[in-house]
Amino acid sequence: MGDKSIQKRKYILETARKVFMEKGFKRVTMKDIVEACDISRGGLYLYFESTDQIFLEVLRMESLEADDVFSDSITEDATAADILILFLKEQKKELLRKNNTLTQATYEFYFEKELPKKDNILKRQFDSAVKIIEKLIEAGVENEEFFCDDCKEAARNIMFVLEGLKICAQTIGVTSEMVDREILYILKSLGVED
Amino acid sequence: MGDKSIQKRKYILETARKVFMEKGFKRVTMKDIVEACDISRGGLYLYFESTDQIFLEVLRMESLEADDVFSDSITEDATAADILILFLKEQKKELLRKNNTLTQATYEFYFEKELPKKDNILKRQFDSAVKIIEKLIEAGVENEEFFCDDCKEAARNIMFVLEGLKICAQTIGVTSEMVDREILYILKSLGVED
DNA sequence: ACAAAAAATGACACGTATGTATTTTTATTT
DNA sequence: AAATAAAAATACATACGTGTCATTTTTTGT
Numbered sequence: 001m002g003d004k005s006i007q008k009r010k011y012i013l014e015t016a017r018k019v020f021m022e023k024g025f026k027r028v029t030m031k032d033i034v035e036a037c038d039i040s041r042g043g044l045y046l047y048f049e050s051t052d053q054i055f056l057e058v059l060r061m062e063s064l065e066a067d068d069v070f071s072d073s074i075t076e077d078a079t080a081a082d083i084l085i086l087f088l089k090e091q092k093k094e095l096l097r098k099n100n101t102l103t104q105a106t107y108e109f110y111f112e113k114e115l116p117k118k119d120n121i122l123k124r125q126f127d128s129a130v131k132i133i134e135k136l137i138e139a140g141v142e143n144e145e146f147f148c149d150d151c152k153e154a155a156r157n158i159m160f161v162l163e164g165l166k167i168c169a170q171t172i173g174v175t176s177e178m179v180d181r182e183i184l185y186i187l188k189s190l191g192v193e194d
Numbered sequence: 195m196g197d198k199s200i201q202k203r204k205y206i207l208e209t210a211r212k213v214f215m216e217k218g219f220k221r222v223t224m225k226d227i228v229e230a231c232d233i234s235r236g237g238l239y240l241y242f243e244s245t246d247q248i249f250l251e252v253l254r255m256e257s258l259e260a261d262d263v264f265s266d267s268i269t270e271d272a273t274a275a276d277i278l279i280l281f282l283k284e285q286k287k288e289l290l291r292k293n294n295t296l297t298q299a300t301y302e303f304y305f306e307k308e309l310p311k312k313d314n315i316l317k318r319q320f321d322s323a324v325k326i327i328e329k330l331i332e333a334g335v336e337n338e339e340f341f342c343d344d345c346k347e348a349a350r351n352i353m354f355v356l357e358g359l360k361i362c363a364q365t366i367g368v369t370s371e372m373v374d375r376e377i378l379y380i381l382k383s384l385g386v387e388d
Numbered sequence: 389a390c391a392a393a394a395a396a397t398g399a400c401a402c403g404t405a406t407g408t409a410t411t412t413t414t415a416t417t418t
Numbered sequence: 419a420a421a422t423a424a425a426a427a428t429a430c431a432t433a434c435g436t437g438t439c440a441t442t443t444t445t446t447g448t
Binding site: 024026027104106107108110111112117118120122123126149150153154156157159160161162163164165166167168170171172173178181182184185188189 | 218220221298300301302304305306311312314316317320343344347348350351353354355356357358359360361362364365366367372375376378379382383
């Protein structure tokens with residue numbers, strides 16, 4: 001596979017990502033991707049053999065980028081509380097994005113595929129986020145910024161709340177104010193008085 | 195529509211419910227329901243005009259039953275903490291049920307239909323659960339069982355955690371221990387020491 | 389028991405998604 | 419520039435889901 005082929009593969013993935021963002025996972029067909037990429041049906045099969053494969057690769061791209069944003073923010077020179085707030089604000093922005101269909105698409109994909117619950121991209125993302133938040137809280141406790149008995153559990157709790165907000169945003173809708181209240185509640189539970 | 199028709203309608207809905215529980219929403223076709231009910235394609239269309247309609251009615255049934263279970267538990271003669279623990283245990287049982295595909299199906303349905311976020315069954319269920327938990331916490335605060343500044347926000351927080359656990363159970367998997375730890379965390383945040 | 393009405397059936401026509409195989413176009417090599 | 423290889427496009431065969439409709443079966447009333 002030549003350099004040009006690799007470029008085209010990448011182009012297809014990027015275009016497909018947009019399609020998934022517009023339509024979710026289940027409503028995207030090979031035809032949709034073909035049309036978005038302005039290539040032929042047969043051509044697409046030369047690069048990918050199913051929408052599943054395409055979506056998985058899109059997800060992989062996505063998770064790499066997410067990690068980057070994450071590590072960028074924690075290398076900032078700020079207090080633990082600052083970083084946590086930054087992180088929560090970032091999450092808020094993400095989960096309030098109108099028609100955040102890539103999130104939907106991910107859920108749909110996992111629902112349909114009945115993937116192994118033990119080892120999948122989502123789980124790895126979740127676990128790594130928990131670890132980072134845990135470290136953050138530990139640092140905050142050292143600094144006496146936070147008060148917390150069980151940092152790991154506190155970190156997990158934050159992630160569950162965020163997941164809850166995310167799915168609610170996609171189904172019953174959440175307002176900016178609701179998210180803010182949750183963020184305040186989280187901070188207060190760590191003993192942060194604003 | 196005679197009494198017999200009503201019976202048959204009910205029979206179809208109950209059978210369809212099982213099908214949705216096995217396959218989710220998106221993978222269920224009229225054919226699946228027809229075969230499960232052991233009736234003909236045309237016959238089904240006499241009672242329902244789409245899988246959407248069937249699913250919505252199944253959901254409605256479900257939400258009515260859920261309300262019943264709920265009010266049963268709060269009429270018990272017990273302390274606020276007891277009732278809250280009972281409720282959380284009930285939720286735990288529900289969310290750990292292997293292949294809880296009706297939950298999945300509900301999400302899939304809401305993803306696909308892009309229903310009004312303001313007024314839908316899920317939202318009504320969520321809001322009513324928040325209200326009940328809020329009342330419960332208020333009662334607990336009166337009793338000095340709980341400590342809590344903002345009962346409404348605490349109630350909302352509990353619901354978001356539960357929603358987070360629910361979606362995680364369906365995608366990345368959660369263990370019984372993880373749920374227990376969350377329940378303890380919730381109780382501790384209300385000042386309950388076990 | 390028979391006619392009329394109601395309910396149920398199964399086949400049909402239509403649309404759409406998939407994957408492959410053949411043909412055509414484009415690129416590469418000598 | 420011709421021959422060969424690679425890439426892309428098109429057409430095709432298959433499969434499946436939907437909704438309707440003519441026909442058959444069952445139920446109901448007299």
